[in-house]
Amino acid sequence: MSTVAYITARGLFGRRRALLLLPLPLLLVGLAALCVAYDVNPQNWGPTVLVGLGLAVVLPVVTLIVGTGVLGSEVDDGTIVHILTKPMPRRDIILAKLGVAILVSAVTSAVPLFIAGWLADSPKLGLALAVGAAVGAVAYSAFFLLLSLLTRRPVLLGLVYILVWEGLLARFVSGTRVLSIEQYVIAIADRIAPTNLLTGQVGAPLAIIMTVIVTLGCTIFAIDRLRSFSVAGETS
Amino acid sequence: MSVLELQNVSRWYGNVVAVNDISMTLGSGVTGLLGPNGAGKTTVLHMMAGFLSASKGRVTLDGEPTWRHPAAYKKLGLVSEREAVHTFLTAYEFVRASAKMHKLPDPDAAARRALDLVEMTDAQDRRIGTYSKGMRQRTRVAAALVHDPQVLLLDEPFNGMDPRQRMHMMDLLHKLGERGHTILFSSHILEEVEQVSGTVQVIVAGRLAASGDYREIRRLMTTRPHVFALQSSDDRKLAVALIGEKSVSGVEIDHSGLTVRASDYGSFTRALPRIALGEGIRLRKLLPSDESLESVFSYLLEA
Numbered sequence: 001m002s003t004v005a006y007i008t009a010r011g012l013f014g015r016r017r018a019l020l021l022l023p024l025p026l027l028l029v030g031l032a033a034l035c036v037a038y039d040v041n042p043q044n045w046g047p048t049v050l051v052g053l054g055l056a057v058v059l060p061v062v063t064l065i066v067g068t069g070v071l072g073s074e075v076d077d078g079t080i081v082h083i084l085t086k087p088m089p090r091r092d093i094i095l096a097k098l099g100v101a102i103l104v105s106a107v108t109s110a111v112p113l114f115i116a117g118w119l120a121d122s123p124k125l126g127l128a129l130a131v132g133a134a135v136g137a138v139a140y141s142a143f144f145l146l147l148s149l150l151t152r153r154p155v156l157l158g159l160v161y162i163l164v165w166e167g168l169l170a171r172f173v174s175g176t177r178v179l180s181i182e183q184y185v186i187a188i189a190d191r192i193a194p195t196n197l198l199t200g201q202v203g204a205p206l207a208i209i210m211t212v213i214v215t216l217g218c219t220i221f222a223i224d225r226l227r228s229f230s231v232a233g234e235t236s
Numbered sequence: 237m238s239v240l241e242l243q244n245v246s247r248w249y250g251n252v253v254a255v256n257d258i259s260m261t262l263g264s265g266v267t268g269l270l271g272p273n274g275a276g277k278t279t280v281l282h283m284m285a286g287f288l289s290a291s292k293g294r295v296t297l298d299g300e301p302t303w304r305h306p307a308a309y310k311k312l313g314l315v316s317e318r319e320a321v322h323t324f325l326t327a328y329e330f331v332r333a334s335a336k337m338h339k340l341p342d343p344d345a346a347a348r349r350a351l352d353l354v355e356m357t358d359a360q361d362r363r364i365g366t367y368s369k370g371m372r373q374r375t376r377v378a379a380a381l382v383h384d385p386q387v388l389l390l391d392e393p394f395n396g397m398d399p400r401q402r403m404h405m406m407d408l409l410h411k412l413g414e415r416g417h418t419i420l421f422s423s424h425i426l427e428e429v430e431q432v433s434g435t436v437q438v439i440v441a442g443r444l445a446a447s448g449d450y451r452e453i454r455r456l457m458t459t460r461p462h463v464f465a466l467q468s469s470d471d472r473k474l475a476v477a478l479i480g481e482k483s484v485s486g487v488e489i490d491h492s493g494l495t496v497r498a499s500d501y502g503s504f505t506r507a508l509p510r511i512a513l514g515e516g517i518r519l520r521k522l523l524p525s526d527e528s529l530e531s532v533f534s535y536l537l538e539a
Contacts, residue, residue, distance in 0.1 A: 003336040007322060014324035078320030081287070082330075082379060086337035087309040227304050231287040231316070 004083060004096035008070050012104065015073065020065050021104075024058045025112035032116035046120045046197035050129065054113050055185050059133050060140055060162040063105040067144030068154040070097040075148060081231060090226040098145055098219060106137035117193075124193045132189035139181045139211045142218035149225040170201075177201050184211050237264045238298050238311050238386035238418055240284060245293035247279050254279045256442040257293070262387075262420055266413035268429030268450070269422040271439035277422040278317060280439065281391050284420070285314040297387065310338075313380035317391035317422075319372055323365035327356050327375040330364060334379040350378040355404060369396035377405070381412075388412065390421040394428055406432045461485060462501045467493035467521035468512065477511050493521065 012018055031053065035045040074080040083093060110130040117126035143161075148154040170180040177183045184207035187200035200207070240262040247255040255276045271277050282288040283295050286302035286309075295302050302308045322330055331350050335343035351360050354374040359367070364375060373396060380388060390409075394402050409432050413419050423429050429436050430450055438446040438453060446453045468474045471494050475487045478496060483503035488495040498504035512519050 003333050007325070007333055010324055011322060078316070078318040079322050081314070081316050081318075081320060082322070082334065083337065084287070084306075085285070085309050085312070085314050085380070086334070087307050087339075088337060090306065228289070229287070230289070231282050 002092070002096045004088075004093050005100050007083070008097050008100045009104075011073065011079075012066065012069050012100065015069070017065060017069055017073070021062055021108050024061060025108055028054050028058050028112045029115050032119040036119045042120045042197065046195075050113070050116055050120055050197060051186065054109075054116055054129065055132070055136070055182055055189075056167060057162075058112065059105075059109040059136050059185065060158075060166070060182065062109045063101070063137050063140035064144050064155065064158040064162065066105040066108070067101045067141045068148045068158060070101045071145055072148030072154045076152075078231075080229070084226075084229060091223050094145070094219060094223045094226055098141055098222075101141040101145060102138050105141055106134040109133045109137060120197060121195055122193070125189075125195055125197065128189040128193035128198075131192055132185040135188055135211055136181055136185035139184065139214045139218075142215045142222070143181070146218040146222040146225070149222055149229070174201075178206070178210065181211070181214065183207065237416055239263055240387055240418060240420070241294075241296050242280070242284070243294045243296075245280075245283060245290045245295055247276075247283060247288065247291050254442055255283070255290075255439075258439070258442075258444045259293075260437055260444065260447060262418050264413070264416045264418050265435065266409050266419040266421070266433040268433040268436040269420055269439065270426065270429045270436050271422075271424060271445075273424050275424075275439045276442040277424075277439055278391055279442075281314075281316075281389050281420070281422055285312065285316075285389050287314075309385075310383070311386040313383070313385035313388045315373075315376050315380045315388070315390040315393055317395070319369065319376075319396075321364050321372055321376060324363065326361050326363055327351060327367070327371075327378070328360040330375060331360075331378045331382055335382045338383040340383060346382050347378075350382040351375075353381060353408065354378045370398055370401040373397060374401070374405070377408075385417070387418040388420075390419070392423060393421050394423065394425075402428075409433075462498045462504070463525045464496045464498065464504075465493060465521065465523040465525045466496055466519070469518040469520070470515075473515060474512065474517050477515050477517075478508075481507050481511060483507060495525070 028049065031049050035049065071080070074083070110133040113133045114126040114130040117129040144154065144158050147157055151157055165176065166180045166182045169176040170183060183202050186198055187202050187204050187207035190198040190200035191204035242258055242260050245255060245258050246253065258280065269277050269280065279288060283290050284302060286305060289303045297308050297312060300308060302312070325333065328347060328351065332343050332347040335346040340346045351357050354377050356371065356374050356378060359371060364372060367375065373393065377390070377393070393405060397405060409419050409421065421432070434450060435448060436446070436450045436453055437444060466474070471489055475489050475494055478484050479487050481504070483498050483500040484496060485499045486497040508522070
């Protein structure tokens with residue numbers, strides 16, 4: 001593991017913010033288990049819990065916490081300067097941080113989604129949701145990492161994207177779905193394990209292409225932004 | 237030997253000009269960057285360190301720009317003013333991580349050497365979060381020195397240090413300067429700069445106000461007119477006596493007492509008690525009224 005990735009991981013788990021990662025996945029698994037325990041028909045709870053909570057909230061919010069934490073916290077407290085004063089290509093710094101963000105958020109959201117999917121239908125649906133979550137974690141992480149270099153309020157803007165763009169607009173305005181990572185995840189999971197619990201609104205090929213475009217675009221942009229990273233003088 | 241050069245560098249934020257047409261060349265040895273708070277020292281240091289682009293002009297290290305050029309950090313070390321450290325690491329882990337990011341052949345030995353240089357070996361295995369401000373500062377200096385950079389930039393390095401740590405840091409900067417390193421540190425305290433460096437660059441309101449040997453600048457500072465507020469048992473009689481004194485260039489009298497302008501600080505302060513004693517006048521108040529550093533700097537700017 002690179003030194004940047006090591007410091008990033010230590011920083012991520014050393015902060016109280018890491019504890020925020022736990023409640024949502026636990027809630028997801030807990031709700032799914034409760035529905036199964038009370039023998040509720042998966043048709044009644046599946047879409048709400050798996051999509052409404054799992055893919056629309058748990059995956060993006062977990063990734064938001066992690067994605068903005070790997071770089072945004074260091075930008076906030078100024079420790080980023082220690083990493084930037086090293087003769088390393090900025091690409092290596094972004095890729096190391098992105099790698100940590102993807103790994104942590106993919107594991108944190110894919111595992112509960114796998115369990116919830118299995119409980120709702122089958123291991124195949126669980127696997128499909130886990131793969132979808134992992135793919136989503138890649139695109140979301142790249143996007144949120146870029147946000148933490150573009151604005152001083154990445155969490156707020158990220159929440160606006162999740163709640164307003166994906167949560168509201170993408171449900172009612174069909175054109176915005178093409179720019180919704182959540183829709184890509186649903187489409188990919190639906191393609192792997194077609195059930196009537198998930199309904200993809202965009203085609204799987206488009207979802208894959210858009211995921212690649214979003215990920216690459218955000219990563220390249222983030223690398224360029226980090227090259228021009230400015231520290232404003234506190235006394236100036 | 238590395239040369240850090242600023243050529244007609246300006247930096248503005250919207251309508252505010254933070255740095256205005258500064259040119260300087262820094263070679264080996266210790267240079268102090270002196271100026272009051274808000275003068276633009278940090279902006280200059282950040283431009284030198286590649287953390288800010290110049291709005292106009294060029295900042296180069298050995299001919300290469302520092303902005304958007306990470307390879308410059310092979311020769312450059314920076315200790316910023318902001319006390320930002322990864323508090324969850326120990327000093328050893330922190331400095332070793334720096335060494336590894338520099339891809340040094342033996343990061344462990346480099347970390348030990350740097351920590352030894354700043355006398356942090358005893359506390360190196362404690363988490364940085366438990367350190368005092370001075371210890372954190374020394375840890376940051378160790379991290380900046382781990383690759384033995386030719387150029388070391390330090391922003392207000394003595395802030396928060398106790399006198400012993402301050403002496404030690406001054407000694408360290410001296411040694412590095414003598415070994416041929418280019419050291420630039422900023423400070424708003426004249427005495428700090430005087431004790432460490434032979435040459436100073438004085439920045440006032442974003443402009444380079446003076447540059448060169450500190451003794452020359454110090455002389456300019458001490459021979460400027462000094463203003464004193466005085467109260468005595470007989471202000472009018474004292475005013476008459478003072479105007480005959482060579483070091484006094486002007487006296488004003490009003491209901492609150494006397495305002496005396498002295499052209500030579502030392503001669504006036506020696507003459508005053510003698511004059512008062514000779515005239516049988518009792519002095520009630522003597523206050524130097526323009527001793528703030530800002531007034532010293534603005535005088536320099538006018539000089």
